[in-house]
Amino acid sequence: MTNSGERQILRKMAARRVVLDGISPHTKIGFTINQAAAALREGTLTPVELCERCLAQAQRWELLNAFVTVTADSALQQARAAERRFKLGRPLSKLDGIPFATKDNYCTAGIRTTCASNMLRGFVPPYTATVVQRLLDRGAVLVGKTNMDEFAMGSGSTDGVFGPVKNPWSYSLQRRLASRGNVVEKLANDAPESRPMEDLGDWCISGGSSGGSAAATAVGACLFALGSDTGGSTRNPAAHCGLVGLKPTAGLLPRHGLIPLVNSMDVPGIFVSSAPDAAILLGAMAGHDDKDSTAVQDPPPSFELLEEPNVHDLIVGIPQEYHAPGLQPDVLKAWTRTADLLEMAGARVMSVSLPHTLYSIVCYHVLCAVEVASNMACYDGIEYGHRSNVGSFTEEQYAATRHEAFNHVVRGRILAGNYFLLRKNRARFYKKAQQVRRLILEDFRRVFDTGVDLMLTPTTLSDAPTSKEFSAEDYCLRSAQHDVFTTPANMAGEARWWHDEVK
């Protein structure tokens, strides 16, 4: 066998290993919910086996730092209970026995919920968030709480106190081959993660702020995960990690138990590896909740997807403003290709305009800071959370507590928010931002009123940057750039649905 023949075989083996390692969206070992549910029903897989497999993946990929807390014991307990139900032939639902993870800003009774902040480091909620409870009631198995940016402020999952979340694609064969000279030597290695990327230069960010949920789902440590989406915090990491990320319409999924960042924009987000899975989850979690008066009142529609989707009657809008400055050629190519494929398949693809897209990041920036200044006011160290030993008087102690436990991002937003809320500034900034927000909402309404069924746009300007590139930019500027495509939907409240095929 020639040297190149040998290399060819080794390369194929490594490629197969990459697939088996669960970092490909077409993974063989990581199941979609539908596949896993079918296997569990047939008995070819048991809930305990599936749970153990996911926990093993979580342990194997610990270097990604995707999890803050892994609840192995309780997960196995839940899996055993699911197994008993399957033996009796009485699974609770399609989600019975399916392992999942939630971002660490969802309250889970008895399990610490930190928001990746020192402020809530030891906080153990006495109740569980509604959406999480609905999943548990259907038999889903919670494997852990995932890492994030502190209090969900950020678009890289690099700013939490438990450290950054690394993108599993940093360890893809392609990247490793690109950075190593000796191909055969590398391929002979038995584990892809045995050569950390640190010594090679850099790893890629997973996106944020729900980076941990994305990374965990991408490597198969869970079959789906919950994130939150305020300005793109589910769609951004989903795009960077090669997953389907869904931001539901505001109000569809109740927010009780989701520690708020911006009340008027927060929604629970969903990470899955296929679109039909997202439909199952949406159906499982959507609907009225007595404990959240901003949740939808009427029963939601059914979220069944067609077996054979037909795009013939679909009208797809391409908003022209979404070719923003800085859009990378790869992303443009994927966008163009997808639009053209839809047109070839029979959809009617047309140009539309959302003229106020340009201002969405500025608008978001002001509204976010203002609501953060208000929401973060509850952290004074008295009722829960970190409490400083400094200060004998109220203001001193509150200030020391907040100063010690918040990172610079959180502090900066609180200060900016209070600046915008000063009486002399309120009309100029806050009221103005609210007016611009209405203009953005009206842009969307105008387009949908013309009969457009959906709009197709990029999610991010580029693929996942390296951590060096990401931290080189100034914080304000970088989140402004990275969030330009995702923030408009949060301000309008509309559902957005992303599937990145480029990765």
Added chain:
Amino acid sequence: MLMRNMHVILGRTLGRGLSTKVPQKPTWSMDSLSHTCEESSIEPAMVEHLERLSLVAFATAEGVERLKQAVKFSELLQSVDTTGVEPLESLFEEGFAPLRDDHVTQASTEKILANASKSKEEYFVAPPDMINKQGHWDATSLPVGPSKTRDSNKRPLVDFSPPAPLKFFGSSDHSFNLRKSQQGSFAPPPYRPNGQGEVTLWITVCPISLA
């Protein structure tokens, strides 16, 4: 298989002149967002005022600079004509958010107090609501030194012990201090200082606020 066929069809058809609807060049630039405005100066008095309102400190000159940049960035909104536009205060303005009667439906003193660092019987404990000798609080009284680099976030002001390496443990590993207190009625008792420079206050606040 289908995707491969689609690529072939696409290639052939594009060759015949189907033009994509996706714009191949940026349709706007950062310059189109420009708005001539002077960089606002943040006076020391303003810095102090904001710190007092926020009860967080800027900590470094960099923090003040960041605020200036944030304000300058926000000035871009002024270039939008919003004459006659109603501010959008809530996404649910066309619906209604139901309210319920203000009765206690679930209350467990034990659970509510469980996360408090300091509590006494069935009360939270707060420092007295007084200001210091200077007559106001200011950030310079924080016993922490300013750090000069952007790494300020990596050097915690208080030495929080590093998080335990993430190991697998069950929820049963959590133990939190459950105060043995009676589950009583929710009526707050009269305020009484305990004479030790501390005030016990009856406050129930949850980290969740909705609507």
